[in-house]
Amino acid sequence: MPFEGYRVTSPFGWIRNPITGTGQTFHKGIDLVKKHKAPIEAFTEGSVLFAGAGRSGTGLGGYGNVVVIKDKNGHGQVYAHLDRVAVLTGASVKKGQVIGYQGATGEVTGSHLHYEVRRGTFPSYGWSPDNSNGYLNPTDYLKSYYPYETPVTKPVEPAPRPNDAYQVKKDTPGYVNAADAKAGKNKKTTVKAGTYYIFNTSDGMINVTKKKGTPGSWINPNTAAAVVAKPKNKTLVLPKNSDSWRVYPLNKAPVTGNEKGFLNPKKFGGLTYEIIGNPQKDVYTIKTGDFGTVNIYAAPSTGAVIK
Numbered sequence: 001m002p003f004e005g006y007r008v009t010s011p012f013g014w015i016r017n018p019i020t021g022t023g024q025t026f027h028k029g030i031d032l033v034k035k036h037k038a039p040i041e042a043f044t045e046g047s048v049l050f051a052g053a054g055r056s057g058t059g060l061g062g063y064g065n066v067v068v069i070k071d072k073n074g075h076g077q078v079y080a081h082l083d084r085v086a087v088l089t090g091a092s093v094k095k096g097q098v099i100g101y102q103g104a105t106g107e108v109t110g111s112h113l114h115y116e117v118r119r120g121t122f123p124s125y126g127w128s129p130d131n132s133n134g135y136l137n138p139t140d141y142l143k144s145y146y147p148y149e150t151p152v153t154k155p156v157e158p159a160p161r162p163n164d165a166y167q168v169k170k171d172t173p174g175y176v177n178a179a180d181a182k183a184g185k186n187k188k189t190t191v192k193a194g195t196y197y198i199f200n201t202s203d204g205m206i207n208v209t210k211k212k213g214t215p216g217s218w219i220n221p222n223t224a225a226a227v228v229a230k231p232k233n234k235t236l237v238l239p240k241n242s243d244s245w246r247v248y249p250l251n252k253a254p255v256t257g258n259e260k261g262f263l264n265p266k267k268f269g270g271l272t273y274e275i276i277g278n279p280q281k282d283v284y285t286i287k288t289g290d291f292g293t294v295n296i297y298a299a300p301s302t303g304a305v306i307k
């Protein structure tokens with residue numbers, strides 16, 4: 001959630017006029033409250049276009065002590081009514097950096113942070129009389145902002161499970177119990193390189209056996225990188241040229257009419273995932289590094305290939 005630690009006291013968009021109590025007025029940003037003089041941290045990285053007292057006629061009149069940050073999408077993020085600012089015009093800021101303190105400067109009725117996302121930054125720091133086009137919904141914007149920062153998402157090695165086939169790449173010490181395998185003491189035997197089945201796992205250690213369903217020797221999969229799991233499930237190959245995938249938390253399978261609540265990673269393309277479930281037609285359960293276990297819609301028409 002973008003505004004963790006804050007109370008939202010007034011949403012973005014058309015609201016009842018807070019001064020007159022009647023009629024509708026367009027709220028260009030969102031009002032957020034921690035407490036008076038609490039540090040305000042930048043919601044994203046960017047460069048400071050302005051930090052100081054906003055003067056009328058500049059696009060910042062009534063905003064009090066205000067910080068305007070231009071982000072990588074060219075939008076202007078405005079942090080208004082600050083008690084004081086904590087950055088200088090021209091500085092670069094990181095996400096999470098303190099840029100000022102919550103206050104009640106400018107045209108306000110009480111201490112709060114007014115946070116606004118302007119479509120542009122020039123002229124007048126992006127101020128616009130066009131309510132519907134000049135401003136972005138800050139909540140939606142920040143929610144969509146972070147996935148773009150997501151590094152290339154890597155498939156996660158499937159956790160070894162009993163009865164999985166298991167490849168021991170080179171001769172490895174074998175032990176009677178998991179604790180010894182973990183400690184690397186009381187070696188009992190040598191597990192020769194070859195194909196085994198997993199009998200059991202415990203505390204990161206793996207009991208491998210030649211005869212499915214009967215116990216064998218405990219080995220430590222981490223020592224000397226001796227072993228590697230052999231996936232037995234089918235895999236889902238996402239085409240490299242397609243950059244937009246919808247993945248859903250497991251409790252939100254994408255049935256018709258339920259197109260909400262999906263995550264939209266930009267960089268799943270070109271990767272291969274083990275399919276660990278197939279809850280409905282063309283929907284596959286996969287495990288990802290960034291989102292954990294999710295459902296992905298991957299009909300043949302998307303170019304996805306099941307192998």
Ligand SMILES: [Zn+2]
Nearest residue numbers: 029030031114
């Ligand atoms: Zn406001």
